Amino acid sequence: xxxxxxxxxxxxxxxxxxxxxxxxxxxxxxxxxxxxxxxxxxxxxxxxxxxxxxxxxxxxxxxxxxxxxxxxxxxxxxxxxxxxxxxxxxxxxxxxxxxxxxxxxxxxxxxxxxxxxxxxxxxxxxxxxxxxxxxxxxxxxxxxxxxxxxxxxxxxxxxxxxxxxxxxxxxxxxxxxxxxxxxxxxxxxxxxxxxxxxxxxxxxxxxxxxxxxxxxxxxxxxxxxxxxxxxxxxxxxxxxxxxxxxxxxxxxxxxxxxxxxxxxxxxxxxxxxxxxxxxxxxxxxxxxxxxxxxxxxxxxxxxxxxxxxxxxxxxxxxxxxxxxxxxxxxxxxxxxxxxxxxxxxxxxxxxxxxxxxxxxxxxxxxxxxxxxxxxxxxxxxxxxxxxxxxxxxxxxxxxxxxxxxxxxxxxxxxxxxxxxxxxxxxxxxxxxxxxxxxxxx
Amino acid sequence: xxxxxxxxxxxxxxxxxxxxxxxxxxxxxxxxxxxxxxxxxxxxxxxxxxxxxxxxxxxxxxxxxxxxxxxxxxxxxxxxxxxxxxxxxxxxxxxxxxxxxxxxxxxxxxxxxxxxxxxxxxxxxxxxxxxxxxxxxxxxxxxxxxxxxxxxxxxxxxxxxxxxxxxxxxxxxxxxxxxxxxxxxxxxxxxxxxxxxxxxxxxxxxxxxxxxxxxxxxxxxxxxxxxxxxxxxxxxxxxxxxxxxxxxxxxxxxxxxxxxxxxxxxxxxxxxxxxxxxxxxxxxxxxxxxxxxxxxxxxxxxxxxxxxxxxx
Numbered sequence: 001x002x003x004x005x006x007x008x009x010x011x012x013x014x015x016x017x018x019x020x021x022x023x024x025x026x027x028x029x030x031x032x033x034x035x036x037x038x039x040x041x042x043x044x045x046x047x048x049x050x051x052x053x054x055x056x057x058x059x060x061x062x063x064x065x066x067x068x069x070x071x072x073x074x075x076x077x078x079x080x081x082x083x084x085x086x087x088x089x090x091x092x093x094x095x096x097x098x099x100x101x102x103x104x105x106x107x108x109x110x111x112x113x114x115x116x117x118x119x120x121x122x123x124x125x126x127x128x129x130x131x132x133x134x135x136x137x138x139x140x141x142x143x144x145x146x147x148x149x150x151x152x153x154x155x156x157x158x159x160x161x162x163x164x165x166x167x168x169x170x171x172x173x174x175x176x177x178x179x180x181x182x183x184x185x186x187x188x189x190x191x192x193x194x195x196x197x198x199x200x201x202x203x204x205x206x207x208x209x210x211x212x213x214x215x216x217x218x219x220x221x222x223x224x225x226x227x228x229x230x231x232x233x234x235x236x237x238x239x240x241x242x243x244x245x246x247x248x249x250x251x252x253x254x255x256x257x258x259x260x261x262x263x264x265x266x267x268x269x270x271x272x273x274x275x276x277x278x279x280x281x282x283x284x285x286x287x288x289x290x291x292x293x294x295x296x297x298x299x300x301x302x303x304x305x306x307x308x309x310x311x312x313x314x315x316x317x318x319x320x321x322x323x324x325x326x327x328x329x330x331x332x333x334x335x336x337x338x339x340x341x342x343x344x345x346x347x348x349x350x351x352x353x354x355x356x357x358x359x360x361x362x363x364x365x366x367x368x369x370x371x372x373x374x375x376x377x378x379x380x381x382x383x384x385x386x387x388x389x390x391x392x393x394x395x396x397x398x399x400x401x402x403x404x405x406x407x408x409x410x411x412x413x414x415x416x417x418x419x420x421x422x423x424x425x426x427x428x429x430x431x432x433x434x435x436x437x438x439x440x441x
Numbered sequence: 442x443x444x445x446x447x448x449x450x451x452x453x454x455x456x457x458x459x460x461x462x463x464x465x466x467x468x469x470x471x472x473x474x475x476x477x478x479x480x481x482x483x484x485x486x487x488x489x490x491x492x493x494x495x496x497x498x499x500x501x502x503x504x505x506x507x508x509x510x511x512x513x514x515x516x517x518x519x520x521x522x523x524x525x526x527x528x529x530x531x532x533x534x535x536x537x538x539x540x541x542x543x544x545x546x547x548x549x550x551x552x553x554x555x556x557x558x559x560x561x562x563x564x565x566x567x568x569x570x571x572x573x574x575x576x577x578x579x580x581x582x583x584x585x586x587x588x589x590x591x592x593x594x595x596x597x598x599x600x601x602x603x604x605x606x607x608x609x610x611x612x613x614x615x616x617x618x619x620x621x622x623x624x625x626x627x628x629x630x631x632x633x634x635x636x637x638x639x640x641x642x643x644x645x646x647x648x649x650x651x652x653x654x655x656x657x658x659x660x661x662x663x664x665x666x667x668x669x670x671x672x673x674x675x676x677x678x679x680x681x682x683x684x685x686x687x688x689x690x691x692x693x694x695x696x697x698x699x700x701x702x703x704x705x706x707x708x709x710x711x712x713x714x715x716x717x718x719x720x721x722x723x724x725x726x727x728x729x730x731x732x733x734x735x736x737x738x739x740x741x742x743x744x745x746x747x748x749x750x751x752x753x
Binding site for chain 2: 036039040041042044045046108109110111112140141142143144145146147148149150153193221223224225226227230231248250256257276
C-alpha cells in the first residue's frame with residue numbers, strides 16, 4: 001500500500017538532492033509535486049490544500065534555507081507534518097473495567113464491516129478473551145449467515161435472531177447474552193447502507209442507546225476517493241466515533257482515505273485490514289505509515305508481524321539472519337518457509353525500508369512459486385546451495401530435471417536470489433536508504 | 442417505469458447537489474474570467490473525484506475553447522464545459538452491442554464489496570423483463586453467505602439459480618451453469634464471482650481459469666465480461682480496470698452505487714482514462730435501478746443546475 005505515492009514523492013525529492021540551497025521557488029515547485037501526489041492518492045483536495053499550506057509555512061522558515069542539506073530538511077518537514085496529520089500516536093481498542101466491553105462497528109455497505117468484526121474478534125480471542133458477536137445487521141440479505149460462518153470459523157459465539165427486524169432489540173438481547181456468558185467483549189455488527197441516510201442513522205442511534213458502547217468504530221473502505229471526508233464527517237457528527245478501521249489496504253490503493261478521514265474527524269485510525277484471511281488486520285502506526293508514504297518502509301509493521309507469527313526467539317534469529325554477512329540459498333529456502341507463515345511474501349517485501357516495492361517489482365513470489373523454489377533448491381547439492389556461483393549450464397540443466405522445472409525457472413530463481421542477497425546486504429549496512437532520507441529514522 | 446432522465450436525475454441527486462452547486466458558484470461569480478476562475482473550476486472537478494489528470498485535461502480543453510471564442514463572462518463559458526464533458530463521456534459510450542451468444546454468457550467481476558451481487562440481481566431482472574430467462578450462477582464459493590445473498594436477489598428477479606457447496610471450485614460451478622442453462626433453455630447466463638483485489642495474483646489467476654473454462658463449456662463464452670466499480674472509489678478505478686483486463690479482458694463497466702456518491706465525477710475519470718465502455722450505471726437499491734449508460738443524459742445530469750429539474 002502507498003507505494004505509488006511514495007514513488008512520486010521519492011521522484012520529487014530526488015530532484016532536490018544535490019542542490020546546495022533551496023529557494024522559495026524550489027520549495028513551491030516541490031510542494032506542488034507533493035500536492036499532485038496526494039491528490040492522485042485520493043487524499044481529499046481540501047485536506048491536501050491545507051496540508052500543503054501548512055508545510056509551506058514551515059518550509060519557508062529559516063532552518064530549511066540555511067540548513068546544510070535542505071533536501072533532507074524539506075523531507076523531514078513533510079514527514080513530520082504527515083505523521084501529525086495521521087495522528088501522532090497509536091490508538092488502542094477499548095478495554096473497560098466492567099464486562100463486557102461493548103464495541104459498535106458502523107460504516108457503509110461494502111466497506112467490510114462484518115469481516116472486520118470477525119477479524120477483531122479473532123485478534124481478541126488470540127489474547128485469550130471471550131468474545132460474543134452481535135449480528136445486528138437486520139437488513140442486508142444474508143448478513144447474519146455471513147457473521148455466523150465467520151464466527152464459527154474462529155470459535156466465537158454469535159448472537160443472532162434471524163428474521164427479527166428490530167435492530168436495537170437484537171443488540172440489547174445480545175448484550176444480555178454476553179453478560180450471561182461472562183464475555184469480555186461484545187462486538188456489534190450493524191447494518192450499512194449504500195449511502196448515508198436518515199433511516200440508517202436513526203437505527204444506529206437506537207442501537208447505540210440499546211448497548212451503550214464504550215467505543216464506536218467506523219469501518220472505511222481504504223479505496224474510497226474524495227467521499228471519505230463526507231462519510232466520516234457524517235458518522236462522526238451523529239455518533240461520535242472513537243476510531244476508524246481502514247479496509248482493503250493490501251491492494252495497490254494509495255490510501256489517501258487514511259489522511260482524509262483522519263483530517264476530517266480527528267479520530268485515530270486503529271486498524272488496517274490487509275487481506276482476505278481472518279488474521280489480516282494490523283494496528284495502525286502513524287509514524288510507520290508516514291515513513292511508508294515517504295518511501296522509508298514500515299519496519300514496525302514488519303517486526304510486529306514477525307512477533308505474531310514466529311515466536312520471539314525465532315524472530316530474533318530471523319533478524320540476525322537478515323543481518324548476516326553471508327546469505328546462501330540454504331538461508332533463502334529456510335527463510336522462505338518461515339516467512340511464508342507471516343503472510344504473502346510480496347506484502348512483506350513492501351514493508352522493507354528503501355524498497356517500497358520498487359526494486360522488487362518483478363520478483364513475483366506467489367504461494368505456488370514457493371513450492372517450486374523449494375523443489376529447485378532441494379535439487380541442488382549442499383555445495384551448490386552454499387556457492388550458487390558455481391552453477392554452470394549443465395548443473396542448471398540437471399537441477400531443472402531433478403525438480404521438474406525448466407532451466408529458465410532455475411535461472412529466474414537465481415536472479416531473484418541474487419537480488420534478495422543484494423537487498424539484505426543493503427539492510428545489513430544499516431538500511432541504506434536514498435540519501436535524502438538518511439538521519440530521519 | 443420512469444424515464445431515463447428522471448431516474449438519472451434522481452439517482453444522481455447527491456452528486457448534483459454537491460457538484461452542481463460547486464459549478465454554480467464558479468460560473469456565477471462576479472468579475473471576468475481569470476486564472477482564479479480556472480483554478481476554482483479545477484478544484485470543483487477534483488472534489489468530485491474526477492481525478493487530477495482528467496481534471497487538468499478538462500480544464501485545458503475548456504480553457505482553450507473559451508480563449509478561442511473570446512468569451513470573458515463566466516456564465517457564457519458554461520456551454521464550453523458542457524461540450525468538453527459530453528465529449529469525454531462519449532468516449533465511454535458502447536459503440537456496438539456485444540455479440541450475442543446462445544446462451545449469452547456474462548461474467549461479472551470486481552473487488553470485494555463493490556456491489557457485484559446486487560448488480561447481478563438487477564441485470565437478471567433486466568433480462569427477465571426482456572423475456573430471456575436468465576440463469577444466475579453462484580461462482581462465489583468463498584465469501585461466507587455469498588450464496589444466500591445471491592439466491593435472495595435471484596428470487597426477487599425471478600431468475601433461475603445454479604448453486605454449489607461453499608469451497609467448491611468456482612470454475613467447475615461456472616461450467617455446470619452453462620450445461621444447466623442449455624438443459625433448461627435459458628437465454629442468458631450471469632456468472633457471479635467472488636470479490637477480489639486486483640493485486641492478488643492467485644485470485645486473478647483463478648479468475649482467468651473461470652474465463653477459460655467458460656470458453657470450453659460454450660465456444661465464444663463469456664460474451665461479455667463486466668467489471669463492477671464502486672462509484673465512491675477514487676483513482677484506484679484505473680488500477681482495477683487495467684489489472685482485471687489483464688486477467689479476463691473486461692468488455693464493459695458497471696458503475697454501481699452512483700446514487701450513494703456525491704462524487705459522480707468519477708464517471709468522467711472512468712470515461713477519460715479507462716478505454717472501456719460503461720454499460721450500466723447503478724442508481725438505487727431496487728431491481729429497476731440500473732440504467733444503461735448514455736453520455737448525453739449523464740453530461741446533462743452532471744452539469745445542469747439542480748434547480749431546473751422541475752422543468753423536465
